[in-house]
Amino acid sequence: MEIKVLKKILETNEKMADENRRFLREKGILCVNMMSSPGSGKSTIIERTVEKLGDRFKFGVIEGDIQTTLDAERMARLGVETFQINTGPFGGDCHLEAGWIRAALNEMKLDGLDFLFIENIGNLVCPAEFDVGSHLNAVVLSTPEGEDKPLKYPLMFRVSHVMLVNKIDLLPHLDMDVEALRKNVLGVNPGLKIIEISAKTGQGIDRWIELLLAEREKLTGEAK
Amino acid sequence: MHELTLAKNIVATVSQSLEGIKDVKRVKSIKLKVGRIHVLSVDALDFCFKLMSKGTPLEGAELEVQEVPLTARCERCDEEFELDGYLFVCPRCGSPEIKVIRGEELLIESFEIVKEDEDGD
Ligand SMILES: Nc1nc2c(ncn2[C@@H]2O[C@H](COP(=O)(O)OP(=O)(O)OP(=O)(O)O)[C@@H](O)[C@H]2O)c(=O)[nH]1
Ligand SMILES: [Mg+2]
Ligand SMILES: [Zn+2]
Numbered sequence: 001m002e003i004k005v006l007k008k009i010l011e012t013n014e015k016m017a018d019e020n021r022r023f024l025r026e027k028g029i030l031c032v033n034m035m036s037s038p039g040s041g042k043s044t045i046i047e048r049t050v051e052k053l054g055d056r057f058k059f060g061v062i063e064g065d066i067q068t069t070l071d072a073e074r075m076a077r078l079g080v081e082t083f084q085i086n087t088g089p090f091g092g093d094c095h096l097e098a099g100w101i102r103a104a105l106n107e108m109k110l111d112g113l114d115f116l117f118i119e120n121i122g123n124l125v126c127p128a129e130f131d132v133g134s135h136l137n138a139v140v141l142s143t144p145e146g147e148d149k150p151l152k153y154p155l156m157f158r159v160s161h162v163m164l165v166n167k168i169d170l171l172p173h174l175d176m177d178v179e180a181l182r183k184n185v186l187g188v189n190p191g192l193k194i195i196e197i198s199a200k201t202g203q204g205i206d207r208w209i210e211l212l213l214a215e216r217e218k219l220t221g222e223a224k
Numbered sequence: 225m226h227e228l229t230l231a232k233n234i235v236a237t238v239s240q241s242l243e244g245i246k247d248v249k250r251v252k253s254i255k256l257k258v259g260r261i262h263v264l265s266v267d268a269l270d271f272c273f274k275l276m277s278k279g280t281p282l283e284g285a286e287l288e289v290q291e292v293p294l295t296a297r298c299e300r301c302d303e304e305f306e307l308d309g310y311l312f313v314c315p316r317c318g319s320p321e322i323k324v325i326r327g328e329e330l331l332i333e334s335f336e337i338v339k340e341d342e343d344g345d
Contacts (some may be wrong), residue, residue: 001339005241005332009233009256095226125263126226129330154310155261187311190320 013130016098018107020133024116025061029060030216033117033134035156038122040088040142041166044065044199045208046117050078052209062104064096071119072198083108087121095126098133114216115193124153131159136215143174147181150188157185162211164192170197227265230330231272235282238335243280247340251285254335259292259327261310285335294327 008014024031034042050059060081063072072084083104087093096118110116118134120127139160141149144167150157157163163185165178178196185192193211197204234254240265242248257263266289277283294307298314299321305314307327 002334002336003241004334005237006334007237007332009230009237009330009332011237012233093226093229095229097229129226129262130229151310153263155263158261158312186320187313190312195295 013098016102017131017133020098020101021135022185023105024133025135025219027110027113028202028220029110029113029116030136030212031118031132031134031220032136032212033118033120033127033132033140034136034140035120035124035127035160036122036140036142037124037145040122040145041164041199042119042122042140043074045140045164045166045197046119047074047078047201048117048202048205049117049209049212050080052205053115053212054078054080058112060108060110060113060116062096062101062116062118063106064119066094066121081109081113094121094123094127095130096120096132101132124149124156128153128156128159135219136161136212138162138164139149140164140166141181143170143176143178147177147184150181150185154188157188157192160189160192162195165194165196166199168196168203169201190208195221227268228272228276230264230269231276234273234287234332235268235276235280237332238282239280241335242337245337248281249338249340251282252336252338253286253288254282255290255333257290257292257329257331257333259329260294261328262330264289289326290333292327292329294320294324296327297322298322 024040036042046061059145061075062083063075065071069084072082075082085096085100118132137160139156141163181216182194195204195207197208238251238254270287273287295309297304298317298319299316300319303314303316312322314322
């Protein structure tokens with residue numbers, strides 16, 4: 001006997017993500033999900049962003065990590081509201097899920113926050129599958145990783161709203177073809193915004209900041 | 225390895241559907257639809273499903289994974305087409321304004337059960 005189901009496998013996660021998104025919007029907090037391969041520069045970019053905007057806006061960070069608290073310690077040093085999720089106890093999961101974000105939100109001091117960064121676990125596959133309830137998905141691709149990544153991990157570049165091409169300062173030393181990268185990634189997601197930055201030298205960071213401020217304005221305008 | 229999470233969700237969803245059905249001996253097979261945009265290892269999913277279904281009526285069920293090609297419709301010229309690789313552009317008029325209609329799903333379509341009074345091969 002055949003029983004019809006027709007349900008999304010990740011339905012529970014999707015519902016929870018929508019709840020998180022609504023909850024944060026009502027609080028006027030723009031939630032940014034930072035995704036990338038290990039070491040592309042997520043933490044450094046968050047640090048630069050807080051340095052630039054920290055005197056005008058309040059930040060929170062949720063750090064996803066399989067084992068360590070190293071990144072959370074970096075964030076705490078900036079004086080931002082930090083919450084660490086270690087996925088090790090959950091079987092070393094390679095992504096964050098909406099339910100864990102919900103649990104983190106219950107623990108964090110959210111009053112007065114303007115931005116909440118979620119630093120997802122470093123890989124280009126699993127985090128793309130799980131909506132966490134963010135308003136903005138940013139994928140960081142660093143120049144040493146090569147121009148073919150959008151073709152290998154298309155879903156990541158489809159679910160992202162903006163791609164930060166980081167470590168642009170290293171270009172003179174690499175064979176990376178940024179034009180080919182643009183072509184590849186726009187084929188996968190024609191609406192994607194692309195910003196070339198160096199979290200090290202600060203190049204391009206202002207364009208990223210502008211985008212964040214515009215997105216937050218859009219969100220809080222909606223909330224009113 | 226998000227296959228573990230997928231397996232957990234499949235077991236939970238099918239178990240929930242079973243609650244309303246009487247005299248279920250076991251689940252024989254489960255049909256899944258996986259759009260081509262998803263990177264998924266069927267072997268890993270099988271392995272995780274075995275792990276998660278142990279001791280439940282789903283133990284021993286076979287996962288039938290149907291891969292769904294990426295299909296889209298052009299919003300400008302109305303052409304319906306299957307995507308070549310991962311190029312999200314209309315092959316007829318070149319417009320990037322296309323709507324994906326299949327190939328992004330991750331669905332439990334149905335499952336087959338064996339009742340107490342059946343053999344179910
Ligand atoms: N040259 C150069 N190095 C950078 C840049 N951004 C980050 N790095 C360096 O790259 C290394 C990794 O940066 P992180 O910010 O820790 O990267 P991450 O993505 O947070 O890494 P995980 O959290 O471990 O996945 C560090 O040594 C950074 O100093 C950049 O724009 N240029
Ligand atoms: Mg980091
Ligand atoms: Zn067309």
